[in-house]
Amino acid sequence: MRYIGQGLSSLETFCSLMCLQNPVCQKAYDKINAKIADNDNAPQIGLFAEDVVLWCSDANISKMESQLNRSLVNIQEFARNHKITFNVSKHTVSLFTTNTHLYNYSPELFLTSERLDYSKYLTYLGFTLDSKVNCGKHIEKIADKARKRLKILKYLSGRDWGSDASTLRITYTTLVRPVLEYGCQIFQVASPTNLKKTGKSATQSCEDYHRP
8 A cells, every 4th residue: 555645765855855844754654553553463564665565364354354444543543643644546455365255355444434446456566466366467467568578679680680699688688587587586486377478478589589
């Protein structure tokens, strides 16, 4: 989830450039964490710049919804006290499960009395998470992005003219390979069927665009 007016380092830089007062400080961050963890079964929290994610795990869906809604209430109370506002449209909720009966279940979570939108595919720090926990959606996205970038290699490796092998190799390792490897620490446990999609994009650059 993304909070408006909370990204510490980025917002401090922005406010200094715009001659605005800093909306929060490190102490405020600590208060947010303490407020969220105001109960024994509090959800976990992850912070990266202004991007914040709350999550919890349990076999009981109602229990998870109750825990997360309680934490959201604590956050709203903190926001009111510090005059911080939320953009609810930038907050999204998802459910990750291997239970096929719950694939279409939409958790009921509320922020400022508005129900948060549900999405099966969330993108956090550039990695696309899917409700089935098989990394399939992320692999599809990076494979599609890599195929589009491979067109650059096709253009550079024309039969009548084109760059030498060294330039093509540098272009591939700069533009294509990083795309295929992004998030590999996570999706390396995906099924062979999904992993073949990245391998096909990688070998395509060697097979289709290799100059004789």
